[in-house]
Amino acid sequence: SGNKNQQQGQQQEGKEKLKIGLVFDVGGRGDLSFNDSAYAGLERAAKEFADKIEVDYREPSAGGQDREQLLRLLAENGFDLIFGVGFLFTEHIQKVSQEFPNVKFALIDGAIDGLDENSNVACLLFKEHEGSFLVGAAAALKSKTGKIGFVGGMKSPLIERFEVGYMAGAKYVNPNIEIYSDYIGTTGDAFKDPVKGKELALNQFKKGADVVYHASGASGVGVIEAAAAEKKFAIGVDSDQSLSASEAQRPFILTSMLKRVDVAVYETIKSLVEGNFKGGYKVFGLTEDGVGYAENDYNKELIADIKSKLEEIKEKIIKGEIKVPVDKNEYNEFLKNNFK
Amino acid sequence: MKKGFYIALLRMLAPMLAIVLSALISSIVILSIGKSPLQVFYTMFKFSLSRMDSVAIILYNATPLIFSGLAVSVGFRMGLFNIGVEGQYLIGAFFAALAGFSIKGLPAAIHLPLVILCGAVGGMLWAFIPIFLKVKRGVHEVISTIMLNYISYSLIHYLIADLFIDRSQKLIQGLGSILARTPKLSPSAMMPKLHGFLGLFGLQLPRHVYLNWFFPLGILTAALIYYLLMYTPFGFELRAVGQNREAARTAGISPERVYIIGFLLSGALAGFVGLSDLMSYFGYMDMDFPRNYGFDGIAVALIAQNNPFGIIFSAILFGFLKRGAEGIQTLLGVPRETISILQAVMIMSIVVITKIMNDYIKRLEKKEEVRLC
Amino acid sequence: MEKAVVLKKITKRFPGIVANDRIDLEVEKGEIHAIVGENGAGKSTLMKILAGIYQPDEGEIYIFGKREKINSPGRAIELKIGMVHQHFMLVDRFTVLENIILGAEKSSGIALDEKRCRKAVEELLALYNFSLNLDARVEEISVGQAQRVEILKVLYRGADILVLDEPTAVLAPQEVRELFNNLRRLKSEGKTIIFISHKLEEVLEIADHITVLRRGKVVGTAIPSQVTKEDLARMMVGKPVMMRLDKEPLDVGEVLLSIEDLVVKESSGRPLVNGISLKIRGGEIYGIAGIEGNGQKELAEAIIGLRTASAGRIRVCGRDIAGLSIKEIRNLGVAFIPEDRHRQGLVLPMKVWENMMLGYHTKKDFLRGRSLNLKAIRGFTKNKVEEYGVRLSSIEQSIEGLSGGNQQKVILGRELSRGPKIIVASQPTRGLDVGAAEFVHKELLKMRKKGSAILFISADLEEVLSISDRVGVIYNGKITAEFRPEEVTPEDIGVYMLGGEKGAGEAK
Amino acid sequence: MLIGELLASSLRMAVPILLTALGAVFTERSGVVNIGLEGMMIVGSFWGALGAYYYGPYFGLITAMAAGMFMALIHAINTVTFRVDQVVSGVAINILAYGSTRFLSLAIFNMATTSPHVSGLPKINIPVLSGIEPLKPLVNDISPVIILTLLLVPISSFVIHRTVFGLRLRSVGENPLAADTLGINVFKMKYAGVLLSGIFAGLSGAYLALEHTGMYVEGMTQGQGFIALAAMIFGNWEPKGALWASLLFGFSEALSFRVVEGGVVPYQFIKMIPYVLTLLVLTGVVKKSTSPAASGVPYERGLK
Ligand SMILES: Nc1ncnc2c1ncn2[C@@H]1O[C@H](COP(=O)(O)OP(=O)(O)OP(=O)(O)O)[C@@H](O)[C@H]1O
Ligand SMILES: Nc1ncnc2c1ncn2[C@@H]1O[C@H](COP(=O)(O)OP(=O)(O)OP(=O)(O)O)[C@@H](O)[C@H]1O
Numbered sequence A: 001s002g003n004k005n006q007q008q009g010q011q012q013e014g015k016e017k018l019k020i021g022l023v024f025d026v027g028g029r030g031d032l033s034f035n036d037s038a039y040a041g042l043e044r045a046a047k048e049f050a051d052k053i054e055v056d057y058r059e060p061s062a063g064g065q066d067r068e069q070l071l072r073l074l075a076e077n078g079f080d081l082i083f084g085v086g087f088l089f090t091e092h093i094q095k096v097s098q099e100f101p102n103v104k105f106a107l108i109d110g111a112i113d114g115l116d117e118n119s120n121v122a123c124l125l126f127k128e129h130e131g132s133f134l135v136g137a138a139a140a141l142k143s144k145t146g147k148i149g150f151v152g153g154m155k156s157p158l159i160e161r162f163e164v165g166y167m168a169g170a171k172y173v174n175p176n177i178e179i180y181s182d183y184i185g186t187t188g189d190a191f192k193d194p195v196k197g198k199e200l201a202l203n204q205f206k207k208g209a210d211v212v213y214h215a216s217g218a219s220g221v222g223v224i225e226a227a228a229a230e231k232k233f234a235i236g237v238d239s240d241q242s243l244s245a246s247e248a249q250r251p252f253i254l255t256s257m258l259k260r261v262d263v264a265v266y267e268t269i270k271s272l273v274e275g276n277f278k279g280g281y282k283v284f285g286l287t288e289d290g291v292g293y294a295e296n297d298y299n300k301e302l303i304a305d306i307k308s309k310l311e312e313i314k315e316k317i318i319k320g321e322i323k324v325p326v327d328k329n330e331y332n333e334f335l336k337n338n339f340k
Numbered sequence B: 001m002k003k004g005f006y007i008a009l010l011r012m013l014a015p016m017l018a019i020v021l022s023a024l025i026s027s028i029v030i031l032s033i034g035k036s037p038l039q040v041f042y043t044m045f046k047f048s049l050s051r052m053d054s055v056a057i058i059l060y061n062a063t064p065l066i067f068s069g070l071a072v073s074v075g076f077r078m079g080l081f082n083i084g085v086e087g088q089y090l091i092g093a094f095f096a097a098l099a100g101f102s103i104k105g106l107p108a109a110i111h112l113p114l115v116i117l118c119g120a121v122g123g124m125l126w127a128f129i130p131i132f133l134k135v136k137r138g139v140h141e142v143i144s145t146i147m148l149n150y151i152s153y154s155l156i157h158y159l160i161a162d163l164f165i166d167r168s169q170k171l172i173q174g175l176g177s178i179l180a181r182t183p184k185l186s187p188s189a190m191m192p193k194l195h196g197f198l199g200l201f202g203l204q205l206p207r208h209v210y211l212n213w214f215f216p217l218g219i220l221t222a223a224l225i226y227y228l229l230m231y232t233p234f235g236f237e238l239r240a241v242g243q244n245r246e247a248a249r250t251a252g253i254s255p256e257r258v259y260i261i262g263f264l265l266s267g268a269l270a271g272f273v274g275l276s277d278l279m280s281y282f283g284y285m286d287m288d289f290p291r292n293y294g295f296d297g298i299a300v301a302l303i304a305q306n307n308p309f310g311i312i313f314s315a316i317l318f319g320f321l322k323r324g325a326e327g328i329q330t331l332l333g334v335p336r337e338t339i340s341i342l343q344a345v346m347i348m349s350i351v352v353i354t355k356i357m358n359d360y361i362k363r364l365e366k367k368e369e370v371r372l373c
Numbered sequence C: 001m002e003k004a005v006v007l008k009k010i011t012k013r014f015p016g017i018v019a020n021d022r023i024d025l026e027v028e029k030g031e032i033h034a035i036v037g038e039n040g041a042g043k044s045t046l047m048k049i050l051a052g053i054y055q056p057d058e059g060e061i062y063i064f065g066k067r068e069k070i071n072s073p074g075r076a077i078e079l080k081i082g083m084v085h086q087h088f089m090l091v092d093r094f095t096v097l098e099n100i101i102l103g104a105e106k107s108s109g110i111a112l113d114e115k116r117c118r119k120a121v122e123e124l125l126a127l128y129n130f131s132l133n134l135d136a137r138v139e140e141i142s143v144g145q146a147q148r149v150e151i152l153k154v155l156y157r158g159a160d161i162l163v164l165d166e167p168t169a170v171l172a173p174q175e176v177r178e179l180f181n182n183l184r185r186l187k188s189e190g191k192t193i194i195f196i197s198h199k200l201e202e203v204l205e206i207a208d209h210i211t212v213l214r215r216g217k218v219v220g221t222a223i224p225s226q227v228t229k230e231d232l233a234r235m236m237v238g239k240p241v242m243m244r245l246d247k248e249p250l251d252v253g254e255v256l257l258s259i260e261d262l263v264v265k266e267s268s269g270r271p272l273v274n275g276i277s278l279k280i281r282g283g284e285i286y287g288i289a290g291i292e293g294n295g296q297k298e299l300a301e302a303i304i305g306l307r308t309a310s311a312g313r314i315r316v317c318g319r320d321i322a323g324l325s326i327k328e329i330r331n332l333g334v335a336f337i338p339e340d341r342h343r344q345g346l347v348l349p350m351k352v353w354e355n356m357m358l359g360y361h362t363k364k365d366f367l368r369g370r371s372l373n374l375k376a377i378r379g380f381t382k383n384k385v386e387e388y389g390v391r392l393s394s395i396e397q398s399i400e401g402l403s404g405g406n407q408q409k410v411i412l413g414r415e416l417s418r419g420p421k422i423i424v425a426s427q428p429t430r431g432l433d434v435g436a437a438e439f440v441h442k443e444l445l446k447m448r449k450k451g452s453a454i455l456f457i458s459a460d461l462e463e464v465l466s467i468s469d470r471v472g473v474i475y476n477g478k479i480t481a482e483f484r485p486e487e488v489t490p491e492d493i494g495v496y497m498l499g500g501e502k503g504a505g506e507a508k
Numbered sequence D: 001m002l003i004g005e006l007l008a009s010s011l012r013m014a015v016p017i018l019l020t021a022l023g024a025v026f027t028e029r030s031g032v033v034n035i036g037l038e039g040m041m042i043v044g045s046f047w048g049a050l051g052a053y054y055y056g057p058y059f060g061l062i063t064a065m066a067a068g069m070f071m072a073l074i075h076a077i078n079t080v081t082f083r084v085d086q087v088v089s090g091v092a093i094n095i096l097a098y099g100s101t102r103f104l105s106l107a108i109f110n111m112a113t114t115s116p117h118v119s120g121l122p123k124i125n126i127p128v129l130s131g132i133e134p135l136k137p138l139v140n141d142i143s144p145v146i147i148l149t150l151l152l153v154p155i156s157s158f159v160i161h162r163t164v165f166g167l168r169l170r171s172v173g174e175n176p177l178a179a180d181t182l183g184i185n186v187f188k189m190k191y192a193g194v195l196l197s198g199i200f201a202g203l204s205g206a207y208l209a210l211e212h213t214g215m216y217v218e219g220m221t222q223g224q225g226f227i228a229l230a231a232m233i234f235g236n237w238e239p240k241g242a243l244w245a246s247l248l249f250g251f252s253e254a255l256s257f258r259v260v261e262g263g264v265v266p267y268q269f270i271k272m273i274p275y276v277l278t279l280l281v282l283t284g285v286v287k288k289s290t291s292p293a294a295s296g297v298p299y300e301r302g303l304k
């Protein structure tokens, strides 16, 4: 009964403020990209709505098997909105959201079939390929050697979307560009292997590439390190990696492909606070400013000469004049259509 | 007789002492982050033991560890270190998944055993490589199984992300992400949960609990392994080879034969490890399929000193710690790493204290013996 | 006379047993002092206390008149006490030189100064007229050589008090001579020697004083000139001991074991058994005498199938065993008593009854269906334990806890109880006291009477001569001579054991 | 040119494995099996970054070695003093390393899985060799730790085979009872062997964090502690053997980075190259393994 009291106590306390919970993807806080971006959104909301909400977060075990339990425990303990960071939460949120119809859930990157506005689940989806298209264009514009590279973490349909968008963007600018592409590994560990990330990037640089884009989580640290060592360019991913890089590395980060998970998280919390949370699908593309490329104090000059071109391409994508491919098939079609 | 009672008491006491000692050490860690150790432990026990679903989840957590503990222990019993349970169970799980999703329309009574069998066969096949290399080429099983674990990771990725990926998955507006996973298992290949059975005794489990028939099967398997080891000629041979290979050989036992059969048995047990998750929880195999059961199995087996029944208990202990970690994280905001530390300290104190205790008990028993003769 | 060692009321208890019970011992400087006693009498324990390996529970130790506390082997070395252990304490994979200098290395800076070490050891070799290849690995040298290494280790450390625990158990008579000469020489240099042995003639020959232990207590002391072997044996055992075997006349049957031109090679290709032929008939004991390491072990192992013959033929009851597994050979009726019971004969951590079924665990009477019939096995074990008088507290205890003699009885019970046609007994009495050894001999003679063909391998010449119907001497993988025991003396055979000329005392 | 790059990459990949494998040689030679090396590398990578973050790379290397040694001390207390099963203790060490680094990372950096950036030691060029064109990638701009590691191979070999310490260390792993009767302090020797392995593994972790990547990332050791164990066994318990085994492994990894994707072979099979190659080489090279005779067996004076 003590337990019940405690739970009730927590619930009563919670009634005054909305309780927002977030469960990270494997890797957790400090991955310098995806999870950190989500955390930034959570923090921003916590600050802005300090008197209306209280926030909390959880990390799954290393293998991530307890995702579902963590979601459920948060739901049981009176949380009002619970985020699952990453498409691996798809099935779990689907199950748990049915058990707790009064709790709202937000799923980042994952898509659950058959939702509508009244559902208690919102899927926050990103057009990573659009952002990648832009940084691909930037890479091709900046490359002097006509060779660029891509390093992915674990191969998966999601990471392939980054790769495909990037390649398409580069080819769009320079049809003759040569693109090297490597993946680090075949397990989730590939997202935390900066050693292999660096070696793969180094190899690409040695083969002549002068810009390398990565979509490999914490392994990207190695890619950036390789660029700094070789005095070539790296392109970051998810958050603005110039900001988290070291002083010595910054001059070698051309830009980052921004995936505004922070915006998505923030906006979702905001809608709840303002009482207009809607279920269904929320898409974050270039149009919504949900993806993009980073500009900051460190790379302003680096991209000054190509910025107008990038903006031009961005407009075309938004207008639909350029159709950015999302997978290998569309990419091949894209190549056929653009350069027959 | 009195001494016998005293010894039994000491045996019981050892694990308790170990738990107390590790709790003390962990308390320092908890204090260092400004939380109250008492509250943490109270919450942990309360949360884990006072709720029906927690208890069931602990047993569910323990299920794969029972099998992997058994698999590792069979290796240890014959003097081999099977670090390869990890790879073996992944391959086993894939074989089971393959039989589960590719065959349709069979009645469950046939399909289910078939899928389980495939799991065991997959584990055996993957175990066959290192033991074959050892017996025929003298390759050290520790090296080969470590290598094969890594190879299995890539192989599995190829199988489920390229070859057998579920192409029926749909994207929403071309977005989100499909999973690199196999198609779903046919319903006839899914292991029933224990809810119905327990319901007969008036125990109602919540729907979100996945405790299933693999748990009783694990206990049954442990009993069978115990019987095999202690009451059959082959089990005797296996233990003899493990404890003195030369003497066994001299007695006409072929260590090579024992190694091959024993390792295949270990692999078959490893094949069961992933099935509880696959056939009751996921229903498919994806890149996120649980890892590390093989390594946890090493600790489970050794804490239990390779005793099959001990393995059940140490697996449940691990399941308890895992559930407890979720509880204190959610209810108290204590980082789950605290539990990892507790777990490590607990393993160490269990082995240290049982060691000291056993030495002491041995001495007591010796005294007893002399008086007898 | 100055006392080198004085022990007063030394008591050492092990769990459940008092190994040394208020032992008093005085050893004069420059004497050879023998300690005798049955297995388990506490001889080794007492000496290990002196060497700092065990701590006494009570009692005092005086070394050259000064009271000392020897709390570690290092301290014993400082006091110039050196011990040659019953089981050699050598690092098999090290060279002879490394073994000798280990722990007392000469160095330059942190590096080992091998040259200086070698020089010092070579000086010692010259001084005592030892011949040893310093660069040979210990695993490659013979037992006699290994023992020299042990003695050199002690001398190298400049020991004044030498303890030798059963040093002659594995030596040929000539080697024993050589050892004794060295001991006398050391004695003449003023060194003090404590000597443990089960071989009473030796003790009578070499010792100045004798102390007899029984069940952890000193039961008497003696001066060799005033006692006989029989007296000593009686003191040791506490009752009269029969020193001679009663052997019935030979009544042989047909040839059961026949070996033709057998060659067994090491993996490197060196022949260990190099063309041995022999035939043993039912009811006959064929003894193989020889210094360890001359191929007798490999001969035995080839018969049981542990090694494969690279040439030649072994027939068991007429059947060629080439290509048969050990199990199949055993099923033909071959029993094996291995020389190293701990390594090959027993699974030490297992229970007594488990060891009793080892190798026979698939026999019909031990099975019930496809499972073990534990009741039958335990019953069988109990019977054997009773029949052989194995001293133990329970058949459930692990066999580790039994004394060597009792362990050997378990092996005998196991191997002899199924009416084997052929028995290969390799050093079956090594390390056993007179009583236990006598028991083994009697059992083997019983089997002889029942018509088994027995191959009896031993380094103990007296023993071989007394039990065998025919004796072959093995040297360098060959049988260099064959005798009837009544035709020769141990010294004659000794010549052959050391590779002496053929023909010297050969009899057809 | 490209060959030089390939070799340089092989070397970089081999170094952490080699360092840890050298450590493994010491602990195994003293008769203690240490599967906790992975954990010791983990603490090395974290504490290396931590030390370097506050006081610079030299200090980082020292804290890493100290941290590795501390974990090794726990292992030694468990296995040498209390004589518990060496494998269990190693497993526990790995769990402890994982949990404690994550815990401390959260507490100190407020991030569970990464540290801030840290700088490594200044890179060096090898004077004479750096002029030779084909060698350039191998000798220019390389981490001093690489040089140190390569030097440690002959040094370890010398220590093990040609010093008093080495002789005693080996004797303890082969026959502790014999060593004990000669007045050698068996426990001290075993402690020394285990602690050395911790120091080596800690340094190896620090190499990953400081020299290779410039920060600590959780899981960056990627199981190399286990690979190192394999390399040590493969190298027949000898420093030189460990060198060749590590280089073989590093080489096949570097090779796998360079096999171009998109051919007939799916990329997952390219990722298998290092492991398959090792397995194949092992299968081809049969040799009698000569593990120390008393490896894995706890020692207690007066036990038979
Ligand atoms: N380390 C030990 N732990 C327990 N008991 C022991 C130990 N060492 C010896 N004993 C016991 O102490 C007694 C004396 O043993 P000890 O080795 O001194 O006999 P011994 O006279 O040397 O016999 P042997 O003639 O066989 O060499 C035996 O009963 C033995 O079982
Ligand atoms: N640590 C121990 N615990 C229990 N018993 C022991 C121990 N060490 C020795 N013993 C027992 O002490 C007896 C004598 O020990 P010792 O070391 O002298 O060997 P031993 O005399 O050569 O034995 P044997 O000659 O019979 O093979 C043996 O019976 C052995 O079982």
Ligand SMILES: [Mg+2]
Pocket: C043, C044, C045, C086, C165
């Ligand atoms: Mg003795």
Ligand SMILES: [Mg+2]
Pocket: C039, C086, C404, C431, C432
């Ligand atoms: Mg003896």
